[in-house]
Amino acid sequence: MPPATLSRTEQSYLLDGLRSKPAERADRRDLHEYRMMQVDTDLSLQADGSARVVLGSTEVHCGVKAEIESYDAPHVNVSTDLEFAPWLPPSPRVQVMVEYSPALLHEHNATELAMITDTVQDMLQACYALTGNSIGPLDARQFIVVPYARYWVLHLDVYVMSWSGGNVLDAVFAAAFCAMYQARIPGTKILALDKAAARQDDEVDQDDPAGIKFITRGRKPSSSAALDDAVDFALENEWDHGRLLAGREDVPVCISIYPFEDTYLLDPTLEEETALSSSIAVLASARGHIYGIRQRGSGELTLDAIHKAADVGASYAKQLAQTLQARFV
Template sequence: MSLTLSHAERTYITAGIASKNPQRLDSRRLDQFRNIEIDAPASLQADGSARVRIGSTEILCGVKAEMDPQTPPRVTASDGSTSIAYSPWLPNTPRIKCAVEYSPALVQTHNTHDQGVLTASLTDLLSACFVQNGSHIGPFPASQFIVLPNARYWLLHVDVYIMSWSGGNVLDTLFAAVFAALWRTRLPRTEVLAYEAPAATQDMVDADSDPLGMKFITRGKRTNAPAVSTSAVDFALADEWDDGMLLEGREELPVCVTIFPLAGEQHLLDASYEEEQALSSSVNVIASATGRLYAVRQNGKHSLEPEKLYSAIETGVQYAKQLAEMLKQ
């Protein structure tokens, strides 16, 4: 980063925070957030969007749904005595793709290398919250991304644009913008227009036999009746984008709360850019409004005692619930 605090500035900030009556540069309490400004929707072209400002840090997030044609490969699984061939119910490519970029204007005030490292780190951390895990993609049930089984799927592009990070607390602001955008994202309802009867040679899964216990990842239960139509081949939108369905599972969307452990059991929240440079260690706690913990990341040159780390996680989860409820409004 371009800003480097002098020894006197660093001492002034840390001494004020560590005093008996803690003093911050902007007179906030240690656990007090700055005002969070939310502008949603921020783009009429996106299926969900939000612009979030914390201090002078400003981040824009846009979500765009795309129809993605995919043909999942046939997979054969065996337990030694029995084998079964099936098509996974979702392709092995992500259904939610995240990308983080920064404004070219930041090149004038921030080091280009630092910008690249930061955006790559933020992209990886954000993407990790939306990976497929069993029947869910991040917080979302995966079934809502299927339009035509084994043929058409929804693909969500989550694009984040860092307009300014001069106020610090970039990660909390970024996750707040993503939360606000996805909370308002709608997928259009679809309806099947045509079906194709299965070929006589097509592999069927007996509804009463599941020796491998794998029906949850196959095409589902099928009967051997030749007249049953089981393969949808065409669809249409049942309503307009503005009248679509809100994402199921959005109550579990993650937010981030960055905790700076201090002496004793105190913590500093929503650090300004200067405070981030002055303090040595922080903990990013990524959790949902229901208390689901997605990730914990420690930053800084110094290690933390387990007790301090656990305390920071508990504090982060507590404030994540409050932050998520505020972003829903």
């Protein structure tokens, strides 16, 4: 994360405090102790899910907005004279954007800020990649409104107001978790389908919400395969009464671990981030599933240190995610 300005004397004093037995931190915390995380939700009436996380003096806002996107699925002929089409568009169903407050330009240069936000955005976006029938932790079938025509897309927007307290990565993922956990999308009902689809399956039910049966049966490569009837849908309920995201319990949080001699440090301040040469970010869910591990910084780490960090990160991520979930019970 963006470095604070520390003199050699300040850095040496800080590291000596961390080496002492017991360790001494400026805020009197233990090496493995988190600061109190303040979480506020339902901040925006325009968003389908929103949250603010304050960690020390680091502040992050996050909002989720669901929109319906049209997509004309391409059809591919195969040797059996049947025609198939992809059941989801190639573009991400969860689109992440991370931005920073212009006020941060007073403390950091624009190039540095852009590099940091791009890194955080890439890490968050990677957690929602399409794999089989899943979009990260989420069931991909819930994003289908009308097979081959209309789809939900979730815009996950993160706004970093301040990271002067350090540990912005953990704060970003915590805010994203809370926003996604409470996000709702309305139930929809298909009013009309193309003739070819209607002959195969005239409604999308709970047993086959993605239209998989229609895909596997195929359809003839003729003009009837095109959308020759109007395709429309209706909302079955209001946004506030929509359904929660299937798979929200497995949305990942981040635990940043800073290996230090024979131990490690959690939830660093900005000054501690600057003094320590490397860190490991562990992205994991409440069930302990690890979505990714990323090393940051210039220091060298052994494979044993990385394995230990993965175990520690998964354990703390489980505790953090379960604590955040308890807010919504």
